Amino acid sequence: SQELEQSPQSLIVQEGKNLTINCTSSKTLYGLYWYKQKYGEGLIFLMMLQKGGEEKSHEKITAKLDEKKQQSSLHITASQPSHAGIYLCGADSRRSGGYNKLIFGAGTRLAVHP
Amino acid sequence: NAGVTQTPKFQVLKTGQSMTLQCAQDMNHEYMSWYRQDPGMGLRLIHYSVGAGITDQGEVPNGYNVSRSTTEDFPLRLLSAAPSQTSVYFCASMQRGAAEAFFGQGTRLTVV
16 A cells, blocks of 8 residues: 655744655655644645646745655745644655545654744 | 635543544545544545545554545544543645645544
């Protein structure tokens, strides 16, 4: 079965600093999702990447899917306290047109100190 | 528009008790799923459904049953609760082929 490994597990940064979270899959990715979870709440969709080399941005958050489609990185520019939370990558290992069976990595806990 | 609604938000069970976690969505989504979230392990898929009358097992299905009699509802049943089932449970729904899954606010379950 497909597995997603996220790194780092946790991250503490000072406000204004840039940071990167990585997500590596054991199999080829046909859809890679990034979600954010505020502590004690449900998940909020950030973006989805499908094509190798694809890059998308949402406010100050940018995500890329590498050419070989087995790794994605999430980059936050000029972090703010509002960016704090748990970032999870999710994958749909089925080819497009199939049913969505979403699995997730263990998550990266981000704290941003003022 | 309510989105995905989970009830209850909190529950304490004794070992061996049974209960049903409710999940309802009002977006006419085909796909619904249940996850559990444990510290350090992220979200693990328990069961999922691709439409009314169709369910399938996820990564950690043991100890849980589901059914999907309507498009809107996808209840999760614990037949005989065990302490290992102490977790936060999330229900999600999405349209087939869509990019975004919608999550409920979670049910925090403690089994003593």
